[in-house]
Amino acid sequence: MMNNTLKSLSKLSPGTSIRGKWHQKEYIVVKQLGFGANGIVYLVRDGTRPAALKISDNSSSITTEVNVLKSFTKVQGSALGPSLYDVDDWEQVGQRNSFYVMEYIKGPDLLSYIQGKGNEWLGVLMLQLLNDLEVLHRNGWVFGDLKPENLIVTGPPARVRCIDVGGTTLKGRAIKEFTEFYDRGYWGLGGRKADESYDLFAVAMVIINTAYPKRFNKTTGGLSQIMQMVKQKSELKLFEGVIQKALEGQYLSASEMRKDVLQTLQPSKRQRRSKQTQHKPNSQQTRVKKNAGKAKKKGSLLETVLLIASISIIYLFYIYSQIL
Numbered sequence: 001m002m003n004n005t006l007k008s009l010s011k012l013s014p015g016t017s018i019r020g021k022w023h024q025k026e027y028i029v030v031k032q033l034g035f036g037a038n039g040i041v042y043l044v045r046d047g048t049r050p051a052a053l054k055i056s057d058n059s060s061s062i063t064t065e066v067n068v069l070k071s072f073t074k075v076q077g078s079a080l081g082p083s084l085y086d087v088d089d090w091e092q093v094g095q096r097n098s099f100y101v102m103e104y105i106k107g108p109d110l111l112s113y114i115q116g117k118g119n120e121w122l123g124v125l126m127l128q129l130l131n132d133l134e135v136l137h138r139n140g141w142v143f144g145d146l147k148p149e150n151l152i153v154t155g156p157p158a159r160v161r162c163i164d165v166g167g168t169t170l171k172g173r174a175i176k177e178f179t180e181f182y183d184r185g186y187w188g189l190g191g192r193k194a195d196e197s198y199d200l201f202a203v204a205m206v207i208i209n210t211a212y213p214k215r216f217n218k219t220t221g222g223l224s225q226i227m228q229m230v231k232q233k234s235e236l237k238l239f240e241g242v243i244q245k246a247l248e249g250q251y252l253s254a255s256e257m258r259k260d261v262l263q264t265l266q267p268s269k270r271q272r273r274s275k276q277t278q279h280k281p282n283s284q285q286t287r288v289k290k291n292a293g294k295a296k297k298k299g300s301l302l303e304t305v306l307l308i309a310s311i312s313i314i315y316l317f318y319i320y321s322q323i324l
Contacts, residue, residue, distance in 0.1 A: 005057040037177070051085060058098075068165045069081050087100045107152045108152070122207065134255045145182075184198060197252070208243065227243075245257070
């Protein structure tokens, strides 16, 4: 529930000028983008460029979120969170509120993107997300409130970005913000202490969410209910093993989970050997039957090669060209 100060901050009308006390930069409110327990986010004009401004009466909350954004910028190649532009205070009559200005990330949310582009993009985007979570975790933070609404896909090339770091928590502390469906505590599968496996549980639930856009309610709870729902969706079969390991807390790092996701996306050597064996002529056959079957073998082998090539184009080329 909002306090009175936040309520007043949530009513800023388009055209309102917010000028920083210390840096004297001016931002013009365009519209409200969202609000939460710790602040209000507005789309603003920063000169000629659009930007997102988060304002709050809780200066410590703003400081924490700013530190998270700074931790992203310290590591080259990480683009999970928005770039930080400015940090300042806004003084009104007898009142001072803290704010920060960040990059305005525009695009469809993760679920909308997957529904529009196809489920084959899920693996690619999860690889990106896990790579950036690894960076975040190494810098001592856990994302906490990880959910599709906070994940925006920009591009081309397609890139998953986060628009809200309000739930990000230092490792070892209690999770500050969470959404029940993605929270392991809600499902009875762990506590709310900030660690790597908390985020990885949420990643698994995000994957499940793509097959259940409206989510589903907890009944019996626990691993059995979630995995029963997973087994009912054919589009989740590819990730079933990864999902179960993440729900059970078996992954010690995002890089471990990422490695497993990558392996599920690559055509296995075992599958290719199996296909080739199916089309290999029997040494017991006569020379006549062997020659007669050559054309059929070549056609089947060509189909196998084309299948592997198409999968490689979608996954491997994209992964190694755009991500690694």
